[in-house]
Amino acid sequence: MTFEILDHDLHGRIGRIYTRHGVVETPALAPVINPLKSPFPLEYFEKYFKVDLVITNAYIIWRNYGWKALEKGGIHGLLGISRPIMTDSGAYQILEYGYIDVDPDFIVNYQKLIGSDIGVILDIPSGVRETKYSVKWSVKETIRREVRASLLYMEEDKERMLLVAPIQGGVNLDLIRISARSAARLNFDIYALGSPTQIMENYDFETLVDMMAVARANIPISKPMHLFGAGHPIMLSLAVALGYDLFDSASYILYARNERYILPEGTLRVSEIRREFPCECPVCSSIDIETFNNLPKEERISKIAQHNLYIILREIRLIREAIREGTLMRLLELRSKAHPYLYRALVKLRKYVKLLERSDPITKPSIHGIFIFDVNSTYVNPKIVRYREWIKKRFFSERPYALLLPAPKIRPYHSDKKVREIIRILKNGGVYPRNVDVLFYSKIFYLVPLELCEMYPLSQFEEGFIKIEGENLMEIIKYIIKFIKKRSYKRVVILQSEDWPLKFFKELERRGVMIVTREDIKRIYQYMT
Structure with missing residues (x-):
């Protein structure tokens, strides 16, 4: 075969x-x-x-x-x-x-x-x-x-x-x-x-x-x-x-026998459809609901079965196209929102x-940005998980200091006005790029080195509302601490952000990370010598 x-x-x-x-x-x-x-x-x-x-x-x-x-x-x-x-x-x-x-x-x-x-x-x-x-x-x-x-x-x-x-x-x-x-x-x-x-x-x-x-x-x-x-x-x-x-x-016919009408997001009973069919398949576009309801039962079953099969086969074609485009995770997350039990299955994928x-490509000839709907997206998307593992294991540097900056909304991060200003101050102070690793702390990717911030998917993503709390917060803290310990920096400085919970900075400070605020930016290079 x-x-x-x-x-x-x-x-x-x-x-x-x-x-x-x-x-x-x-x-x-x-x-x-x-x-x-x-x-x-x-x-x-x-x-x-x-x-x-x-x-x-x-x-x-x-x-x-x-x-x-x-x-x-x-x-x-x-x-x-x-x-x-x-x-x-x-x-x-x-x-x-x-x-x-x-x-x-x-x-x-x-x-x-x-x-x-x-x-x-x-x-x-x-x-x-x-x-x-x-x-x-x-x-x-x-x-x-x-x-x-x-x-x-x-x-x-x-x-x-x-x-x-x-x-x-x-x-x-x-x-x-x-x-x-x-x-x-x-x-x-x-x-x-x-x-x-x-x-x-x-x-x-x-x-x-x-x-x-x-x-x-x-x-x-x-x-x-x-x-x-x-x-x-x-x-x-x-x-x-x-x-x-x-x-x-056999769902296409089994559902049809009970006059159940399959849609990509769930199932309707035909009796619940009042004015028009919510579909443009060849069956639904050729008949109105009033005419349909007056058909003999066997003919109604036949038409529903045909509609159901069209919808199922359409989903298969949509899945194939999502694989070609590299957007299968996006489709999966959209479908998972259709039912609470299915969303729980999506969360289970973390395991x-x-x-x-295993088979997920690192990139494709035609790149599509990834959509991050909520915090669970960051745990089940292999592109995000793979990046975190790579940086933790493969990022090596002999620079003695590290500066952690909050990831800005503008991407790539180095194009942000405030980031450019900090880099200018570090250069004028004579500590960058020779002495300092500049990294961005992120609720999605955890840590992003400045030199890699244009790499896929670090600039090619859109995020929804991701709340940093509980298990997610502690995982980010543990990740950063392990990253720091493995590289034996003389000093690690983090710029505080109002968008992150105070507990995040307190935990890092307790482990030797120096906290600075916006007021300290003009003399930040002094902490890198």
Whole structure:
């Protein structure tokens, strides 16, 4: 299997998966198709929605068509779709009903025979409410089946069906880690996090972040990752940021059956839409709300399902463009504001910022400034965290003195009028640049050397309201103190600012930093000799 990675942002990437029936550009969503019933003609998936990939259920096809599926031209003939098709093996039915009457080896072979481009082994899903003993068994049995599938079906053939290895473990991160590491050793084509549907239905995005991060961290970065059952646009950017490439969902039709209308920021009930559809997709722009409400129920469901799918696919395209531009974090933060639980998941990313940084590019040919909405942005944005680590570890100087100035609002900092005046005073006093490191203390980047203040992203950012207090304040203080100790300055002087809390200066003074005020500026060079 060839998976080509074309671009990165955070841990997300744009890539291409090469299959027998064409190329799938990732991130990609595969709409779930029920071969027995669709809310609109199956030809729409290619003709209007232009999807690269669809997914259907091989177990349902076997139960209803058996070997006749081969007579109909295999899975592509049966569905009338020429693009790549992925088939699931029936694990979702096990999760729902506890059992299906099919052999795991047989159903993988059946997927191969009907011409599936991407097949999934029949794993044992881990339910959220199952005991840990039960989940351990499901992980062990899934690993056993993966070993058999790798021996039977992973032949060296570029034209073969690509095979997906699900990762199980429920909400137990230790078991997810074991499952992922075991599957990774078998070198499957694609890996998938199994059984997250119940977590997503409960909007438990914090737990989902833990599950996704642990699974992704234990799978080779060169392999695509699939997230089963993820189909609401509100959380797709979160999953992509953590390194997930493929998604499948029936949400477009499941929501439509309850006349629920998907938007990027959430969901509306059609009954709540009074005057006009808040959307310009081909469906919504072709009908007014009054005409829509007078349609037969099945026709209403069909139109809502089409609208929902347009919105989900639009979000996937928006995510791909954000990766190209280097603005995926901006999109992720905007979406996180749509629901409190999703915002909590964004904050949880602080725990996994090293994973986000693993693929995040230092810069791109076309630079876009970063948006910093609040203090949590400074903890989860890998560009900010990376810079702090670099300066702490890599900034070396033999100058005996350091002057800390408040970061001005004008950027780059050295262009600020007051900063230029201080530099002039230091030069006239004969201490700069020979004896003094001039650094700016910042609530975002903590410390910025004067010589680096034009470096990306130190001048290429916009900030919202960032309050310096509590944990954030103490972290900045500890960072500055460690920075000073590592460089053994004879004296460190800090210019006090009214924009910073008094506690900040008191703590630094207690550790030997000399505090000066604006009244001391004209003779500030005297403290550097």
